Structures are given as C-alpha cells and as structure tokens.
Amino acid sequence: MKEEKFKLLENLGGGGFGRTYKAQVLDNNLKKEWGDIVSIKVPHNKLKEKTLLKEAFKYEKLKDIESKNIVQYFDFDLYKEQYVLVLEYVVGQSLDKLLKRKKKLTANESLDIIEQCCEGLIAAHKVGIFHRDIDPSNILICDKNNIVKISDFGIAEILRSSEESHEISGKLDYMAPEVFEGKGSFSSDIWSLGVTLYQILTGRLPFSGKDQDEIMNNVCNKEPIPPTEIDRNIDNKISQIVLKALKKDPEERYRTASEFLKDIKFYRNKKDVGDLLNLSIAEAWDLFRDGKIRETEEKLKKTLAEYPNNPYGYLSLGEFYNRCEQYALAIDVFNEGIKVIPNQLLYRDLAISLYQKGRVKEAIESLQEAIALGLEDTVKWRATNLLRLWESKLGKTEKVKKIITQQKVDVVLIVAVDGPMKGHKFIIKKKLITVGRDENNDISLPLDLTVSRKHTLISCEDGKYWIEDTNSSNGTFIEEFRINKKGPLPNGTLFKVGETILKFRRYGIFYDTYLKIVEKLK
Numbered sequence: 001m002k003e004e005k006f007k008l009l010e011n012l013g014g015g016g017f018g019r020t021y022k023a024q025v026l027d028n029n030l031k032k033e034w035g036d037i038v039s040i041k042v043p044h045n046k047l048k049e050k051t052l053l054k055e056a057f058k059y060e061k062l063k064d065i066e067s068k069n070i071v072q073y074f075d076f077d078l079y080k081e082q083y084v085l086v087l088e089y090v091v092g093q094s095l096d097k098l099l100k101r102k103k104k105l106t107a108n109e110s111l112d113i114i115e116q117c118c119e120g121l122i123a124a125h126k127v128g129i130f131h132r133d134i135d136p137s138n139i140l141i142c143d144k145n146n147i148v149k150i151s152d153f154g155i156a157e158i159l160r161s162s163e164e165s166h167e168i169s170g171k172l173d174y175m176a177p178e179v180f181e182g183k184g185s186f187s188s189d190i191w192s193l194g195v196t197l198y199q200i201l202t203g204r205l206p207f208s209g210k211d212q213d214e215i216m217n218n219v220c221n222k223e224p225i226p227p228t229e230i231d232r233n234i235d236n237k238i239s240q241i242v243l244k245a246l247k248k249d250p251e252e253r254y255r256t257a258s259e260f261l262k263d264i265k266f267y268r269n270k271k272d273v274g275d276l277l278n279l280s281i282a283e284a285w286d287l288f289r290d291g292k293i294r295e296t297e298e299k300l301k302k303t304l305a306e307y308p309n310n311p312y313g314y315l316s317l318g319e320f321y322n323r324c325e326q327y328a329l330a331i332d333v334f335n336e337g338i339k340v341i342p343n344q345l346l347y348r349d350l351a352i353s354l355y356q357k358g359r360v361k362e363a364i365e366s367l368q369e370a371i372a373l374g375l376e377d378t379v380k381w382r383a384t385n386l387l388r389l390w391e392s393k394l395g396k397t398e399k400v401k402k403i404i405t406q407q408k409v410d411v412v413l414i415v416a417v418d419g420p421m422k423g424h425k426f427i428i429k430k431k432l433i434t435v436g437r438d439e440n441n442d443i444s445l446p447l448d449l450t451v452s453r454k455h456t457l458i459s460c461e462d463g464k465y466w467i468e469d470t471n472s473s474n475g476t477f478i479e480e481f482r483i484n485k486k487g488p489l490p491n492g493t494l495f496k497v498g499e500t501i502l503k504f505r506r507y508g509i510f511y512d513t514y515l516k517i518v519e520k521l522k
C-alpha cells in the first residue's frame with residue numbers, strides 16, 4: 001500500500017464544500033516546506049472532488065497571494081485516493097465561534113479585526129483574486145498574537161465558476177446584492193466584510209429574514225438600521241463607515257479595500273508613517289488593477305520619493321516593473337533599495353527579476369541572501385520552493401551543457417597548404433561543405449581569383465566524405481586528376497581548386513574542444 005503523506009488528527013468542522021481537518025504531515029520533505037501540522041479540506045463528495053480537479057490549475061494562483069492576513073494555500077494533493085486542498089493550519093478560533101461566546105465585540109476589537117481583513121483583501125485583490133464567501137466562519141484569529149487570517153480565499157469563486165448551474169453558493173446573509181445577479185466582484189468582498197463589521201459591532205445581522213427569499217429581498221431592497229441607532233455607544237462615524245460598505249450600488253460603496261481601510265484608519269486617527277505609506281501603495285495597486293499603468297508608476301514613484309528610507313517604496317516600484325516585465329528597471333530599483341536599507345524582501349524580489357533576465361546564478365545567490373536574512377514563515381516557504389526549483393533548473397542546464405560538451409562530434413579540418421591562401425585553416429562541423437571564391441562558402445578563398453564563385457562540394461553520407469566539382473571553370477583535382485563525378489574523399493587527401501592546394505582531414509573530437517578551436521581560428 002502507498003504511504004500516505006498526512007495523518008488526520010482532528011475534524012474541525014465543515015461547510016458547503018467539504019470538511020476541514022487538522023492533519024499531521026508525515027512526509028519529511030513536505031514537513032520542511034509546510035511544517036508539521038497543516039489543515040486539509042476534503043470535498044464532500046465525488047462531484048465536488050471532480051470540480052476541484054477540473055479547476056486545479058487555478059489554485060496555483062492562490063500561491064501568489066502574499067499576506068500574513070490570509071491563510072496560506074499550500075497545495076492540491078492526494079489523500080487516500082481523494083484530492084484535497086492543503087492549507088496553513090491556524091492555531092486559534094474562527095470569528096463565528098468567538099461570536100457564539102461573546103455575541104458582540106467592542107469598537108476597538110471590531111476595527112482591529114476588520115483592518116486586518118482589509119489588509120488580506122488588499123493582498124488578494126492585488127493579484128486578481130476575490131473571496132466571494134467572506135463571513136465570520138472564514139475569519140480566523142490566532143491565539144498567540146491575535147493576528148487575523150481570512151481562510152478559503154478564492155475557493156468559492158473557483159468552485160462557482162466551474163459549476164454549470166451557476167447556483168448561488170455561500171451564505172446569503174453576507175452576500176452583496178449584485179452577487180444574486182451573478183455580478184460579483186472585488187467590491188462584493190467589501191460588502192461581506194461590511195456585513196461582518198455590522199454584526200460584530202451590533203450583535204445582529206443587517207439583513208435577515210425567515211427564509212432565503214426574504215433575506216434576498218432585504219439585501220437587495222432594504223436599508224439597514226444604522227449601527228448607532230441599535231447601540232448609542234457606537235460612534236456615528238463608525239456607523240457611517242459601515243453603511244458606506246453596505247451601499248447597494250457598488251459604485252457608491254468603497255470601491256477598494258484600501259479605501260475602506262483608509263477610512264477606518266483615519267477614524268482611529270492612526271496616522272503613523274507605515275500606515276500612510278501602505279495606504280498610498282495600496283492605492284497605487286488599485287490603479288494597476290484598473291489598468292492605469294502610467295498612473296500606477298507615477299504614484300509609486302511619488303510614494304518612494306516621500307519615503308526614501310522605507311524598503312516598501314522600493315519593493316513596490318520594483319514589483320511594479322517586474323509585473324510590467326521591465327526586469328532591468330526592477331533590478332535597478334531593488335539594488336538601489338538594498339543600498340539604502342538591506343532588506344530580505346528586496347533581495348527576494350531582486351532574485352525574481354534576475355531570474356527573469358536569465359541571470360539564474362545571481363538570482364539563486366540573491367534568494368539565498370534573502371532566506372539567510374530571515375523571511376517570515378510563509379514567505380520563506382515560497383522562497384525555499386522557488387530556490388529548489390531554480391537550483392534544479394540550473395542543475396539541469398549545466399547537465400545538458402555537460403552532456404553536449406562531452407559528446408564527440410565529427411569535424412573537418414581543411415588547411416590551405418599551398419597557393420595564394422596558404423596557411424588558412426577552416427574547421428567545419430557540417431554535412432555539406434561548399435568551397436568557392438565567394439564569402440558565403442564554408443571555405444571561401446577570395447584571394448585565389450582562379451577559383452570559381454562556387455567551385456567544389458564536400459558532403460558526408462553514411463559516415464563517409466565525398467567530393468564533387470560544381471561546374472567550376474577550372475575544375476577540382478586530386479593528384480593531377482580532374483574529377484568529373486562525385487568520388488570518395490579519404491582522410492588526409494590533398495585536393496586542388498584553382499591555384500590553391502587544400503588538405504582534407506576529419507576528426508572525431510569533443511564538442512568543447514571543437515568550440516575552443518573555432519574560437520582560436522577566429
């Protein structure tokens with residue numbers, strides 16, 4: 001029996017797609033990548049598994065999201081002959097479990113959570129992935145440090161896009177009105193987060209109903225009661241923020257997670273440099289997502305000029321160039337940043353640009369530098385994977401090079417032993433070799449005017465060399481005899497074209513030796 005890579009430890013619960021388990025990683029190599037414990041999502045049934053399989057390639061994209069506020073997606077793998085998703089395991093609890101105990105949270109607690117969710121959304125939206133199913137059960141809070149992580153990113157969207165019926169999956173209470181019409185997009189995630197904020201602040205949902213129809217009707221047509229009317233302790237400004245996230249028309253809603261975050265931060269009067277810089281960068285990425293390339297570059301350059309001592313300015317501008325496939329510009333920006341402030345992420349991103357430029361060895365060095373400087377766990381995981389991939393690629397190209405250079409090849413050495421071009425040497429690795437006065441011949445004899453433009457042809461067939469005259473005026477001779485039809489050309493033969501006597505030799509030599517000789521003869 002095949003050895004399993006995982007051992008299930010605990011059933012954590014389940015939702016629309018399948019069940020989630022805490023699992024131990026048994027495979028040592030995988031352990032190095034993911035750590036000892038992961039979470040595994042097992043589809044409910046064969047149909048769901050089939051969907052999963054069909055869309056597997058899309059999951060790769062999830063690896064591009066980089067944020068501590070997102071549960072890291074690791075892989076898509078087989079467990080007991082069933083395809084499952086492997087994700088980071090979060091030691092903590094989901095927001096819905098917390099709400100079961102506490103019913104509602106203070107404004108500060110609520111905003112702490114939502115701010116981090118916004119950061120997660122910014123990172124995912126930046127790479128073009130939206131969640132579609134944000135609700136308190138998909139918001140996890142780490143026990144250790146209260147870091148908030150959104151789970152199941154992109155999964156609902158991927159599954160939905162592959163379901164022929166396009167049935168509405170997910171929880172209606174958290175769905176934006178446009179989702180019911182199949183027009184979900186990035187701002188639908190903001191709606192769902194708005195519903196969540198409403199719920200944790202007030203202890204109740206903004207739109208409810210006795211059945212699905214009533215909920216849908218309320219979501220689409222009813223205005224929610226402002227949070228401050230439910231609880232006078234809730235500041236009117238927060239109430240306004242929540243209501244803006246819940247605007248039915250996506251155009252009136254916060255268009256982006258960074259706009260949402262900005263309002264929260266300004267309300268909380270958190271205006272430290274890091275926040276403002278991050279917001280400015282987030283706004284730039286929003287422009288990028290909307291296809292405003294020139295504006296993105298301007299905004300990022302301006303941000304960098306404002307915060308020249310912060311690595312994130314360089315990181316973002318460099319990443320922008322990377323994404324525009326302007327790797328040389330990216331390399332400059334990262335190097336400049338490294339000069340100002342050596343930072344692991346700068347080394348990591350520099351590595352990516354170098355790799356794209358085909359400078360694989362330097363890329364590997366830069367990536368090693370980044371890892372040595374100490375990357376955050378999930379970032380390190382990705383960097384280590386990349387390093388392994390690059391090293392194996394480099395190994396392969398070196399191997400291929402070695403195989404090629406160690407191969408013996410047949411080459412022909414023709415030396416002019418007499419005549420106007422005496423001393424000239426030609427080394428050729430070809431099956432057809434032309435001799436003549438013109439430059440485009442393999443053996444060109446421009447100094448011998450008695451040679452025709454195209455004079456003689458040497459060919460290799462079945463491992464033997466042959467010579468023939470190609471209608472030259474003066475003929476081709478072997479030892480005084482003019483050849484009038486194609487004949488054998490044994491090793492060491494002297495032949496004469498015009499006034500030039502050439503010596504023909506064939507060799508079996510190593511390819512790298514051949515390259516060296518060619519270099520020498522140049």
Ligand SMILES: Nc1ncnc2c1ncn2[C@@H]1O[C@H](COP(=O)(O)OP(=O)(O)OP(=O)(O)O)[C@@H](O)[C@H]1O
Nearest residue numbers: 012013014015016017019020039088089090094137
């Ligand atoms: N990566 C994870 N690490 C730790 N616990 C998790 C993880 N993902 C989910 N859980 C826990 O498992 C429970 C079940 O999660 P699951 O995603 O299967 O269902 P759901 O979130 O309730 O519904 P759905 O995601 O389908 O909308 C969650 O409430 C959460 O407590």
Ligand SMILES: [Mg+2]
Nearest residue numbers: 015137138152
């Ligand atoms: Mg979930």
